[in-house]
Amino acid sequence: MVVHQLADREVDRIFRALAxxxxxxxxxxxxxxxxxxxxxxxxxxxxxxxxQKHVSVLERASLVTKERHGREQIVLSNVPTLRRVxxxxxxxxxxWIGRAARxxxxxxEKGSET
Amino acid sequence: xxxxxxxxDPNALMLTVVAEFSASPERVWGVWEDPRQLERWWGPxxxxxxxTRHDFAVGGESRYYMTGPEGDTSRGYxxxxxxxxxxxxxxxNGLAGDDGEPRPDLEPMAASxxxxxxxxxxxxxxxxxxxxxxxxxILLDMGMAEGMTQAVSQIDALL
Numbered sequence: 001m002v003v004h005q006l007a008d009r010e011v012d013r014i015f016r017a018l019a020x021x022x023x024x025x026x027x028x029x030x031x032x033x034x035x036x037x038x039x040x041x042x043x044x045x046x047x048x049x050x051x052q053k054h055v056s057v058l059e060r061a062s063l064v065t066k067e068r069h070g071r072e073q074i075v076l077s078n079v080p081t082l083r084r085v086x087x088x089x090x091x092x093x094x095x096w097i098g099r100a101a102r103x104x105x106x107x108x109e110k111g112s113e114t
Numbered sequence: 115x116x117x118x119x120x121x122x123d124p125n126a127l128m129l130t131v132v133a134e135f136s137a138s139p140e141r142v143w144g145v146w147e148d149p150r151q152l153e154r155w156w157g158p159x160x161x162x163x164x165x166t167r168h169d170f171a172v173g174g175e176s177r178y179y180m181t182g183p184e185g186d187t188s189r190g191y192x193x194x195x196x197x198x199x200x201x202x203x204x205x206x207n208g209l210a211g212d213d214g215e216p217r218p219d220l221e222p223m224a225a226s227x228x229x230x231x232x233x234x235x236x237x238x239x240x241x242x243x244x245x246x247x248x249x250x251x252i253l254l255d256m257g258m259a260e261g262m263t264q265a266v267s268q269i270d271a272l273l
Contacts, residue, residue, distance in 0.1 A: 018127055019245055089122035091254045092129050092242055095158075097117050100133035100238075102155035103145050104116045107137040 010062070014085055017061035022046075023054045027063055027077065034067070034074040118237075127244040135236050139229040142236045143200035146170075146227070153178070166214070172197050177214050191216050202228050221245045 018024055026040060041051040055075055058064040067074045121130040135142050145151045149168035157163035157180045167177040176192035189210035196204035208222030216222070224243040229236055 015127060015244065018124075024126065085124035085127070086122055088254065089124060089127075089129050089244075093120050093122060093131065095254075096120070096129070096131040096240060096242075098158050099155055100116045100131065102158075103133070103142070103238075104135055106145055106151055106154055107135050107141060 011085075011088070013061040014063060017057050017063055018085070020054070020057075023058055026051075026054055026075070027058055030064060030075045031077040031079075034076040036069075036072040036074050037066075038072065040075065129242040129244075131240045131242075133238050133240070134232065135238065136234055137236060139200040139231050139236045142229055142238055146203065147199075149176075168192075170194065170197060177210065179210075179214070189214050191222075193222065196226075200229050202226070 018027065022044065029035060029040070037052055037055055038048065040055070041048040044051055055064065055066070058075075059066060062078055064075050065078055067076060116135065117131060117133045119130075119132045121128075123129070145155060147170050149165040152168065153163045153165050156165075156178070161180050161182050163178050163180045165176055165178040167175065169175055172194055174194045174197075176194075177189070178191070179187045179189045181187050189212070191208055191210045191214075193206040193208075193216075194203070195206065196202060204224070204226040206222035207225050209217050209220050211217050223245065226241045226243075228239040228241075230239070231237075
């Protein structure tokens with residue numbers, strides 16, 4: 001289904017965006033409070049342009065949005081996206097809960113103790 | 115209760131599941147090492163796994179497939195990174211193509227499992243680290259079964 005293919009691509013962008021340490025750091029820091037690109041740039045040992053590039057990747061993944069405040073570009077977190085990532089992780093959480101229950105069942109069988 | 119805690123960390127793309135069993139670490143290790151035991155729990159009853167290869171040594175690889183209720187199969191592989199019996203194991207878990215061999219176009223996920231002796235048993239800490247959402251989605255679909263339909267439909271709704 002086209003809708004799902006688009007959704008998969010979108011999710012893929014989210015994961016690729018968050019696979020980078022600097023971008024994860026930027027994303028974590030703007031949760032709950034917006035920060036300007038220039039103030040973010042001050043905190044990293046990289047050029048303003050490099051930080052701006054990281055912000056753009058996060059923006060394309062819909063993890064952050066940018067708002068213009070006068071001469072400043074404020075980076076804000078986009079919380080619904082984070083919820084979707086969490087939902088995917090929760091799918092794996094359910095898989096593991098099932099696996100642990102089946103392991104316990106195997107271990108509980110008579111004659112299986114060592 | 116078997117599972118005592120779970121942590122999902124969406125920023126780090128990580129899942130941690132802590133479970134406790136009333137068996138020794140050596141015995142819990144066994145359900146990973148022995149492919150006949152492993153295939154009884156890796157997939158859910160409606161999507162059982164069959165391991166056709168399980169070379170449980172550093173650098174060793176496994177091949178498996180999961181058979182769905184419609185007879186559909188999905189294939190996967192493991193590549194063992196750390197085998198420290200009975201304390202810790204680490205492996206890459208990826209998807210295989212129809213020929214059963216690893217798909218080079220999809221990065222595997224990283225799995226690590228720790229086995230800690232506790233009073234009367236073992237604490238097993240399973241950590242899953244994801245790198246790619248496409249692969250993650252397919253792995254999730256692969257593990258999908260009856261008990262999971264609720265979670266999956268919730269995810270579909272969110273996507």
